[in-house]
Amino acid sequence: MENENLNQIWKSQERELTLDHPKQIIKKAKTQRRGQIISTVVMATTVIVLVCFTIYTWTNQWNDFSLGLTLMISSLFLRILLEMFTLFRKEIQLVALDSKAYQHYLKKHYESRLIINYIITPICFGIYIYGFIKLLPFFKAEFSNGFYTYILISGIVSLVVIFYIIIKSILKEYYLLQELKQKK
Template structure:
């Protein structure tokens, strides 16, 4: 989809929506979409690592180790599916709407994103952290103290870094929603 095509379509819509405001919305939506793609990629790589780890180390019977891995993988997969759906739905809607309708749609879209960010994402995050917590006794038993401490510290730091990224993303989306609401 080309930005020039959108500018031309939106410029015919009326005087309420100037090409510069259309360009501004396109650029912000594009930047936000790139952030979503990066998030999907990071979560996807993490899922692949966890699945590979599961295949290599998971036992054939059900225990807390397996439960922890399943919780971590399923929470990430759920978030990936949500992100893919919202990106796909937003892009499809852009093609079929005029500028005013799309602006209204974006407001609804970002209200939904706020619900996802404030309720679903923290729940997925808690499930992921709990899954990691379930793995710790197995790590302590199977690995040396030094490697266990490394896994513990790096795991906690990774969770904190991801939490920081999520909070930053939520703040950006909230700011974008406020800007849309003010137009």
């Protein structure tokens, strides 16, 4: 990633932004990539746990419990596919394009990520919450009041933490897009 073309591009641009050295943009890109990979791994782990739970509690009848699990799994799976697609597509373009074209591509990439961040992610998050809500009556019927309360509180806390992480990630991408737009 660090080559003479990239160095020349960044040295030739104005220094009004914080991303004025190739090492800074590389560090920022690596941090963002690491964040995307971590979030994908967390979502994939959650999907695996939900699939295992689905297999463990498998019944031959379709009900709200099955619907809830299906909604939770499918919303996370869709989000994982989108993350992997955008991550790998961006890396393929890095190899295929010269530095100037790649910078232009990054602007388009983060503009398209706005659609994912502001439309698809909230829909997936809402579907996940709806699926969780569908499970609650079954948990209340099957578990003790104490354990049900634990599931309810830990579920809500987890959703709030996930919401915070999503918002923080969206803001990072938004600010990076703004910095790229200012570079012209």
